[in-house]
Amino acid sequence: MSTNKSVRVRIAPSPTGENLHIGHANTALVDYVFAKQNNGKFVIRIEDTDRTRFVEGSEERILESLRWLGLNYDEGPDIGGDYGPYRQSDRLDLYKKYAKELIDKGMAYYCFCTPERLDKMRKEQQARGETPMYDGTCKHLSPEEVQQRLDSGQPHVIRLNVPDEGTTTFHDVVRGDITFENRLIDDQVLIKSDGFPTYHMAVVVDDHLMEISHVIRGEDWISSTPKHVLLYKAFGWELPVFVHLPLLRNKDKSKLSKRKNPVWMSWYREQGFLPQAIINYLGTLIWPRAQGSEIFSLDEMIQGFDINKINPTGPIFDLEKLRWMNGVYIRSLQVSELASLLVSEGFVNERYAKNSAYLERVVELAQERLKVLSEFWDENRFFFEDVAVDKELVTSYLSDSSKRKEYLNEVVNALEALELWETEQIEKALREIQQKHELKPRAAFMTIRAAVSGQTHTPPLFEMLEVLGRDVVLDRLIKALDF
RNA sequence: GGCCGGUUCGUCUAGUCAGGUCCAGGACGCCAGGUUUUCAUCCUGGUAACACGGGUUCGAAUCCCGUACCGGCUACCA
Numbered sequence: 001m002s003t004n005k006s007v008r009v010r011i012a013p014s015p016t017g018e019n020l021h022i023g024h025a026n027t028a029l030v031d032y033v034f035a036k037q038n039n040g041k042f043v044i045r046i047e048d049t050d051r052t053r054f055v056e057g058s059e060e061r062i063l064e065s066l067r068w069l070g071l072n073y074d075e076g077p078d079i080g081g082d083y084g085p086y087r088q089s090d091r092l093d094l095y096k097k098y099a100k101e102l103i104d105k106g107m108a109y110y111c112f113c114t115p116e117r118l119d120k121m122r123k124e125q126q127a128r129g130e131t132p133m134y135d136g137t138c139k140h141l142s143p144e145e146v147q148q149r150l151d152s153g154q155p156h157v158i159r160l161n162v163p164d165e166g167t168t169t170f171h172d173v174v175r176g177d178i179t180f181e182n183r184l185i186d187d188q189v190l191i192k193s194d195g196f197p198t199y200h201m202a203v204v205v206d207d208h209l210m211e212i213s214h215v216i217r218g219e220d221w222i223s224s225t226p227k228h229v230l231l232y233k234a235f236g237w238e239l240p241v242f243v244h245l246p247l248l249r250n251k252d253k254s255k256l257s258k259r260k261n262p263v264w265m266s267w268y269r270e271q272g273f274l275p276q277a278i279i280n281y282l283g284t285l286i287w288p289r290a291q292g293s294e295i296f297s298l299d300e301m302i303q304g305f306d307i308n309k310i311n312p313t314g315p316i317f318d319l320e321k322l323r324w325m326n327g328v329y330i331r332s333l334q335v336s337e338l339a340s341l342l343v344s345e346g347f348v349n350e351r352y353a354k355n356s357a358y359l360e361r362v363v364e365l366a367q368e369r370l371k372v373l374s375e376f377w378d379e380n381r382f383f384f385e386d387v388a389v390d391k392e393l394v395t396s397y398l399s400d401s402s403k404r405k406e407y408l409n410e411v412v413n414a415l416e417a418l419e420l421w422e423t424e425q426i427e428k429a430l431r432e433i434q435q436k437h438e439l440k441p442r443a444a445f446m447t448i449r450a451a452v453s454g455q456t457h458t459p460p461l462f463e464m465l466e467v468l469g470r471d472v473v474l475d476r477l478i479k480a481l482d483f
Numbered sequence: 484g485g486c487c488g489g490u491u492c493g494u495c496u497a498g499u500c501a502g503g504u505c506c507a508g509g510a511c512g513c514c515a516g517g518u519u520u521u522c523a524u525c526c527u528g529g530u531a532a533c534a535c536g537g538g539u540u541c542g543a544a545u546c547c548c549g550u551a552c553c554g555g556c557u558a559c560c561a
Contacts, residue, residue, distance in 0.1 A: 014561050050560055115559070122558090131485045131557065157559055175488065184486060184557095192559040199561050223487060223556040246489085246554095253553060281495095284510085290497040291509050311496080314554070318494055321511045331524080369523035379522090434520090445520035457522035 007040025008213050012047045012203065015058035019264040020065035022317070023218060023248050023256055026282045030216050030245060030310075032071045036302045040213070044076035045206060046087045049196045059087075065265035069275045070298060083210040088202050095197035098205050098235070099158045099190055107234035108190060110146050111138040111159045134159065134187045158191040160200075160227060160234075168226040173243040174310050180226040188227045200224060204231040207240055216243040219314065220255065243307060245286070246314040256317055272347060272373020277326040285315045295328055327371040339363040347373045352384050361467045365459035382453045383468060389454040389476070391483045397446040398439070404447065405481060407437050411448065412477050421470045427462040451480035 009031040013024050020028075028042075035042040044066070046059055063078055075081025085091055102108035111134075122132040139161065141149075150156065162185045169179040190201035197205070207215060222244050232239050250260040262268065268278060276297070284294050287305045296304075330338065339360045343353040352359055362383045366376055381387060398404040414429045434444035445461050452473055458464055465473050 012561085016561070047561065053560065111559095118559085126484085129484055133557090155559095159559095178487070180486070186557080189559050194559080196559090198559070203561095218555090219488075220555055221561090244488090249554080251494095255555070284495065288496050289509085294495085294510055313489060313496095315495060318511070321495070324511060327524090366523095368525090371523095430520095441520045443520090449521065455521090459522085461520060 005211075005213050007035060007038035008043065008211050009035050009040065009216055010043040010045050010207070010210065010212050012045045012206075012217075013059075013062050014047045014050065014053070015062065016050065016053040016055055017058060017264065018055070018061070019058070019266040020062045020069075022263050022265060022268070022282075024062075025065070025069060025071075025265055025278070026248060026286070027216060027218065027245060028066060028069070028071045029279060029282050030243075030286060030307070032073075033298070033302050033305050034214065034216065034307055035074075037305065041074040042071075043081065043083070043210060043212075044073045044086060045210070046077050046089075047199065047202065048087060048089045049199065049202055051194070051196065061266065065269075068269065069265070069279060071279075088197070088206065091202075091206065092195065092197075094209070095191065095201055095205055096195070099197075099201065102160075102190070102231075102234055103158065105234060107161050108158050109139055109161055110141070110150065110156050111187075111189075112141075112149055112154050112156045113137055114155075131184065132186075133184075136187065139187070155193045157189045157193050159187040160190055160230065162187050162227070162230060168229050170225055170229045170239070170242055172222070172225075173241060173307060174246070174312050175222075175244065178222065178225075182226075185226055185230070188224075190231075200227050200231070204228050204235075204237075208232070208235070208237045212240055214241045214243055216245065219244045219247050243310070245310065246312055248285070249314045249316045251316060253314070253316065255314075261317060261319075269345070270374070272345065272375070273322065273326050274329045274373075277322065277329040280329070281322045281325050286310055295325070323371045330370045330373070331368055333367070335360050335364045335367065338367060342373060342376055345373060347376050358383075358467070365463055365467060369457075369459070379455070379457070382455065382458075387454045389451060389480065393454070393456070394447060394450045394480050394483050397443045397450070403437070404483075407433065407439065407444070408447070408451070408477060408481055410437075412474060412481070415465075415470065415474060415477070418470075421466065423462045423466045426465050430462070447480075448477070451483075452476045 011024060011028045011031055013020065031042050034040070044063065048054060048059070059077065063076065066073065073079070075083060075086065077084075077086040080086075099108060103110070113134075118134070121135055125132045138159075163182045166182045167179050168182055168185070169177055171177050188200050189198050191197055206212075225242060225244075229239065248256040250256055252260070254260070256263060258264070262271075265278075279298055279301075280294075280296060283296065283298075283301050283305075287301055287309075288311065289304075333341070339353075339356065342348045342363065343350060343359075348359065362380055363376075366380050369379070370376055395401070395404065398407065410433050411430065414433060415426070418425055418429060430445070430448070434441060437444070446456070448465075449458055449461055450456065452465065452468065
């Protein structure tokens with residue numbers, strides 16, 4: 001398997017979506033890790049041959065997400081390299097040249113069939129219960145007739161001339177040898193009538209010219225791989241090593257789709273997932289280990305990953321486990337790191353970043369209960385702004401109105417009189433009052449928690465009061481006195 | 484329908500190539516308990532799987548055959 005050829009791998013995203021697809025991120029991870037452990041190159045090639053599905057700005061966003069994940073590439077459309085151009089739309093002449101070569105060799109032919117005829121043909125075949133396949137009408141046109149039609153400007157495509165007999169076998173690193181019968185392989189269109197290549201043509205030409213050593217891609221490409229193999233053979237080119245990765249699945253086991261799952265990397269970033277957590281989670285799906293912690297870094301993965309031990313089964317993408325893992329990473333951050341991340345990623349308004357000491361104290365209290373960054377603001381807004389406090393909530397723990405007011409009044413007085421505004425002092429004072437009034441801790445403290453935060457879930461009460469500061473606390477408690 | 488691939492706890496998986504040490508191990512989730520004023524963290528314990536049926540063998544999650552189920556592909560999309 002290992003040749004002396006240098007390792008060059010690539011991902012080939014199409015700029016047809018909002019952002020980097022999580023499935024592509026998964027492939028990119030394998031590419032990156034495999035390239036690193038073999039001292040190879042990781043390249044990005046943009047497959048923008050479908051002009052009808054082109055999405056403006058998609059390419060830039062895809063590249064940005066890749067960088068955000070830390071999957072830095074060695075060659076690509078924005079940074080160049082020795083094998084460019086890296087956008088297929090800039091390589092059109094190449095595909096035409098090679099298609100012509102195929103025609104000259106008799107491995108491809110011009111086809112003048114209209115989409116309407118093809119469509120009708122397919123429907124009839126399906127009605128008869130046959131597998132839809134091109135019927136070969138234009139395969140045996142005489143050279144003179146072909147020339148005549150070309151001269152008259154008749155729209156045409158170029159098709160691969162697949163042999164009618166024999167089989168095509170290729171080796172896949174994940175699944176071993178896979179064999180297809182040639183008679184069941186369609187005469188694939190290589191060059192569309194608009195002059196653009198199809199994926200099949202472009203991928204083979206580019207992978208060869210870019211000296212891609214390992215074609216690492218999704219399992220959904222297995223069925224078309226024999227066509228690619230036929231092309232390599234027709235050109236007399238050396239085959240790359242094929243590595244077809246299992247597909248990420250929805251809960252219902254179908255291929256991961258945007259209808260059933262968040263798939264765009266931008267979504268994960270907006271939710272406040274950390275790139276390290278995403279990388280680690282995807283890593284567990286393609287580099288499973290037997291025992292202990294599943295927490296590992298990209299570098300550790302580069303050390304231990306083995307491309308020969310990839311599981312062939314498509315895993316269900318488990319957002320819950322990703323959230324757990326994200327929490328682990330959040331907790332591993334320095335408080336100051338987490339605070340500045342919350343600000344730079346837009347989860348905390350910059351005006352609250354000015355008082356960084358205060359922000360960090362809040363972050364310190366919030367850190368261990370965060371799963372994703374976006375939860376921070378909702379759960380801790382009361383540290384920064386006045387919040388609406390629900391009367392029902394405050395009164396529910398101590399429903400006897402006069403008892404409650406008497407209690408809160410004493411709390412206010414005691415806190416006001418406190419010499420040092422500091423957690424231990426606050427705790428001592430509040431516990432004394434709680435015992436004096438013979439209240440259950442829950443009734444006593446939940447009432448204060450609710451009055452001050454408007455929430456039932458908060459960081460530990462006494463620390464929280466200290467951080468909030470005496471003025472704010474008294475202000476909010478006094479308001480609750482009227483409930 | 485056809486072709487190709489897959490099948491170990493709810494989920495991700497270890498074990499399968501070199502059959503016994505696996506009445507199947509770990510992680511997430513879930514449940515219970517501990518810590519506790521809430522939530523969370525943390526700690527302890529628990530729950531739960533070899534798709535099915537035949538073989539081969541002293542012995543099969545592991546080898547062979549068949550069946551079932553799941554998935555991918557079946558475009559002038561990638």
